[in-house]
Each structure stands twice: as structure tokens, then as C-alpha cells.
Amino acid sequence: xxxxxxxxxxxxxxxxxxxxxxxxxxxxxxxxxxxxxxxxxxxxxxxxxxxxxxxxxxxxxxxxxxxxxxxxxxxxxxxxxxxxxxxxxxxxxxxxxxxxxxxxxxxxxxxxxxxxxxxxxxxxxxxxxxxxxxxxxxxxxxxxxxxxxxxxxxxxxxxxxxxxxxxxxxxxxxxxxxxxxxxxxxxxxxxxxxxxxxxxxxxxxxxxxxxxxxxxxxxxxxxxxxxxxxxxxxxxxxxxxxxxxxxxxxxxxxxxxx
Amino acid sequence: xxxxxxxxxxxxxxxxxxxxxxxxxxxxxxxxxxxxxxxxxxxxxxxxxxxxxxxxxxxxxxxxxxxxxxxxxxxxxxxxxxxxxxxxxxxxxxxxxxxxxxxxxxxxxxxxxxxxxxxxxxxxxxxxxxxxxxxxxxxxxxxxxxxxxxxxxxxxxxxxxxxxxxxxxxxxxxx
Numbered sequence: 001x002x003x004x005x006x007x008x009x010x011x012x013x014x015x016x017x018x019x020x021x022x023x024x025x026x027x028x029x030x031x032x033x034x035x036x037x038x039x040x041x042x043x044x045x046x047x048x049x050x051x052x053x054x055x056x057x058x059x060x061x062x063x064x065x066x067x068x069x070x071x072x073x074x075x076x077x078x079x080x081x082x083x084x085x086x087x088x089x090x091x092x093x094x095x096x097x098x099x100x101x102x103x104x105x106x107x108x109x110x111x112x113x114x115x116x117x118x119x120x121x122x123x124x125x126x127x128x129x130x131x132x133x134x135x136x137x138x139x140x141x142x143x144x145x146x147x148x149x150x151x152x153x154x155x156x157x158x159x160x161x162x163x164x165x166x167x168x169x170x171x172x173x174x175x176x177x178x179x180x181x182x183x184x185x186x187x188x189x190x191x192x193x194x195x196x197x198x199x200x201x202x203x204x205x206x207x208x209x210x211x212x213x214x215x216x217x218x219x220x221x222x223x224x225x226x227x228x229x230x231x232x233x234x235x236x237x238x239x240x241x242x243x244x245x246x247x248x249x250x251x252x253x254x255x256x257x258x
Numbered sequence: 259x260x261x262x263x264x265x266x267x268x269x270x271x272x273x274x275x276x277x278x279x280x281x282x283x284x285x286x287x288x289x290x291x292x293x294x295x296x297x298x299x300x301x302x303x304x305x306x307x308x309x310x311x312x313x314x315x316x317x318x319x320x321x322x323x324x325x326x327x328x329x330x331x332x333x334x335x336x337x338x339x340x341x342x343x344x345x346x347x348x349x350x351x352x353x354x355x356x357x358x359x360x361x362x363x364x365x366x367x368x369x370x371x372x373x374x375x376x377x378x379x380x381x382x383x384x385x386x387x388x389x390x391x392x393x394x395x396x397x398x399x400x401x402x403x404x405x406x407x408x409x410x411x412x413x414x415x416x417x418x419x420x421x422x423x424x425x426x427x428x429x430x431x432x433x
Contacts, residue, residue, distance in 0.1 A: 005274040005320060027275070031316045035297040038277050038315070047275060051321045093387030095311045095364065096298050179299050179387065 002037070004046045011157060014053040020135035021153040024048050028070060028104035031096055032111075048155075055103075055157060063163050069103025069156045073119070076102070081161070083122040083168040083187060090172070091118055092179055103156040106130065106143070110206045113233035114181035120147060121202035123159060124210050125168065125189040131158045144200075147207040165192050169254035171247040172203070175234075183235040186211075186223075186247040190255050199251065204229040204240050211248065218257060220249035259323045263288065264332030274320035279303045281319050282329065290330035290359040294389075301388030304360035305329050311364045330359035333366065342366045342405045349401035353392035361388050365402040376406040 006024075008014040018024060025044035027033055028051075036042035055068035058075065065081065074097035076088035091097055091105065106123070108116040123143050130146040132139060132154040141149075143159070172185030182203030190197045197218070199211040205227050213222040229240035261268050263286060272281045279296070282288045282305070294302035296315045303314040306328035334340040339347065342362050352358045368384040369376065376384070381402045390398060 002273065002275050007274075007320060027318065029316070030318050030321065031298055031313075034275070034277055034316050034318055037275050038280070038296065044275075049274070049318070049320055092298070093301075094384065095301070095304060095313050095387055096316065098310060098312050099298075099316050 002044050002047050006046065006048045008048070008050070008053045011054045014048065014050060014055070015133040015138075015155065015157070017048055018133060018155040021155060026050065026107075026155060028107075029072065029099040029101040031092075031100045031104065032108060032116075050103075060163065064160050065163055066158050066160045067102050068158055069101060069106075071102045073097040073100040073102060073105060076119075081126065083126060083170060083189060084119070086170055087118055087122045087185075087187070090174065090182070096179075102159060106147075106156060106159070107151065110230075110232075111181075115203050115206065115230070115232060115234075116181060117208065118182060118185060118202045120208035121185060121200040122168075122170070122187045122189075123161070124200035124208055125187045125198045126161050126166065127164075127189075127196070127198060128159050128161045130156055131160065132156050144208075144210045166190060166196075167192060167255055169251045171250040171254070173243060173247065181234050184229070184240050184244055184247060186244070186251045188251040188255050190257065194257065197255070197257065199248065201227055201244065201248075203234075204244065206230065214248055214252075218252060220245045220252060223248045259319060261286075261319075261322065261324075262326045264328060265326075270319065272319055274318065276319045277315050278305070278307075278317040278319055278322055278327070279314035282314060282327070288329050288331060292356055292359065294356070299387075299389075300357075301360045301364065301385075302357050304363050304388070306363055306367060309367070311367045328363070330362060333362065340366065341408070342369065342402070345401040345405035345409065346398070349397050349404060351394065351397045351401035353390070353394045357388060357390045357392075361385060361390070361398055364388055365405065369402070369406045372406065375408075376403060378403060381406075 006017050008017050025047045027047050027049045050070050056070040058067050073088050073091050076084050079085045105117050105119045128143045129140050130143050134154040166189040168189045170187045173183040184204045185202045188199040197215050202208040209227040211226040213225040223244045229237045231237045272285050291305050291314050292302035294300040298313050298316045304311050305314045307325050342365050381399050
């Protein structure tokens, strides 16, 4: 049984209790952790529960949208940022989305059978930054850098996006099943003047991946230079490699880049 | 920690990271939430937390300390069925019955939050996380649609088992 369960009642208290994160299991919505704890696969000695720490609001300030780590995925389903709303609607089902959180979705490691964390791809395409705390203090960095770095000692506090008008597009493949993880998903965003194209893929590798080679060349075939698809129970690497360029082409077409 | 379950305040002693499902079933003996897959995938453990359906297997006790929990027992009993319960009865929407509590709670919230009669597609989407392994979906969806239209739900011959007396045959069952 867990020896110590910490329930901070503010973001500052959460950050100070988290410290460097050493020996601490962060518990957000619990959709991944709780079944592992209940079945004894995971036995956290100390748990930090964030449900009373604030961090659960979406606010707009100084031309930015700031999404707290504890905002439930359900709250994004009707969000005006269409690319986020569209992706959120595909995360599990309405009930699971009430527990699942934005911070948890970003931090979700790949499962035993499938890749997880669909929200990171649209956040990448929209140029989101992650504000996190941990040893060395707080820092804010592009979500692709956060995901590529060592996240084990970081506590995600917020995600922020600049409110810039963009055209967005998404193309994905999933099984007809509410709880099926994506076979592959590609999202893209570009400013209305055609600049700042950002593309990302989810469901094909352990984290979402930004497709920089394609952004540069605008050639869908380059996607396999950006990402090495993996095998899992949802799809084979070979299949993902064959459909990814098609999904990228669809997104590029829909973004009307000429 | 404290829960208000079906209107009754309960002090609970389970550890903070116990799934709400096990607090309800094992500590409070409330057995309508079913322990199905216990990883969020099947919907049989669904209860209302402050009026909204959630998976009790994915919800830690500490995260709902002080919350109002409604289980199927809180919707209505044999002589006071809720409209959705009555519609399930009238439309033969329960086969083995294992998924029924979760289905009814989710459907009740779906109907209430929708504010107008549901379309079939909306019911399918709204209940997409709930599995009926008897595959009795057609009758379940029919029942939810009927309840959302506010169809008459008078039940005159609901069989109620009385201890010591022979069990009443359900309506429409073979003699």
C-alpha cells in the first residue's frame, strides 16, 4: 500500500511538495495509474495527487490560451481551438475523458500494446509550450523539446498557446471502437499567410513527433525521414510506414499550401 | 474520508488510492456498480459523481472525497423505477443484466443533459464506452430513445419477488 499520499491545495504547494520528483508518483486523473495500482503492478511509495491543486482552468491572457495540467480532456471537446477539440473527441469516451487530464495525456508513456497521448500532436502543430517545475526550477519550452528531454523529474503545470489565426487539418486512422488507440494520426497548422507550417504525427512512435523534414520540403514522402514507426498490437510498423505518407499528403492538401 | 452515496453520508476507511468501485462494493456493500474490466474499458462500473457519469474503477477515493455519488440503487427501486429504468424494462433491454446499471446511469445523464429527444446516432456515441457482451444493443438503444422521448413508462405488472413466496414470472416470459 502507498505509505504517503500528498494532496496539495495550490499549485505552489504542489511544486514545493514535488521538489525534484525523486521517489514520487504524480497522480493526475488516474485513468492509467489507478488500474495499475489496484492490481498491484505499481506500488507507489509516495503519491502526489493534483486534483485540489488548482491547475484545472483554461484562461486567455495577453494573446495566449493557457491550459492547466489538470484540465480534463472533456473540457477540450467543445473548445474553440478546433484542432484540439477534434482530437479530444477521439480520446476514449465521454466518461473516461472526465477523468483524463491534459497533463496526464501529454506525459502518458506508451502502453504495453499501444502508443498513447494523442493531444501532444495538435499541441505541437499549434506551437504549444509546456511550463513545468522540478529540480532547477520552473521552465517553459516547446512541447517537442519537453517530450524529447528527460521528463522523469518534471511536473507539468500548464500548456500555453499563442492565439494566432491558423488554418488547421487532421487526418487519422483508427479502428471503429471507442477505446482503440490511433493506428496513426497526422495534424497540421499554418498561419493564414502561409507561413509557420507545423506538422506532427501521433500514435506511430513512443511520443508525438514533429515532422520537420516535411515542413521544409512539403513533400509527404519525407515523413519517414522524420519518424520511425513502431510495431505494437494496434498496427505494424510496416503498415504505419505505408499509410503515413498518405495521411501527410491529405493534411498538406487540406491546408491548401501552394 | 466522506462520500454522500445515494443521499446518505458515509464515512469511509479505505485507503486514498482505492478505486471508488471497490469502496462502493467492498466497503459499503453497494453492488450495482460492476467490476468488469477494471481498466476503464467496459463501462459496467459507471456511477454518477456530482451528477456526471464517471468510471468508478478509474476514480480514486481521495479524488472524490466529499462528493455526491449516485449508483443505480439511488435512481429508483422496484416500486419507484426512474423513467430510464422503466424503459429498459418495457423494451426488454436487459439480458444478463451485468452492463445494465452502467448503461442506465450513463443514459439517464445523456437524456437529462441533452434537453431534447435523442437521435439514434447520439445514443450510440453517448454510450460508446459501454459494452453489452450479450450484444443486446438494439433493445438498449430503443429503450434509451423511448425514455428520451418521454414515452409513457407506466408499469402495472412489474414482478417483485417477495421473500417466501414463489417468484413471479416476468412479463412475456414462457409459462
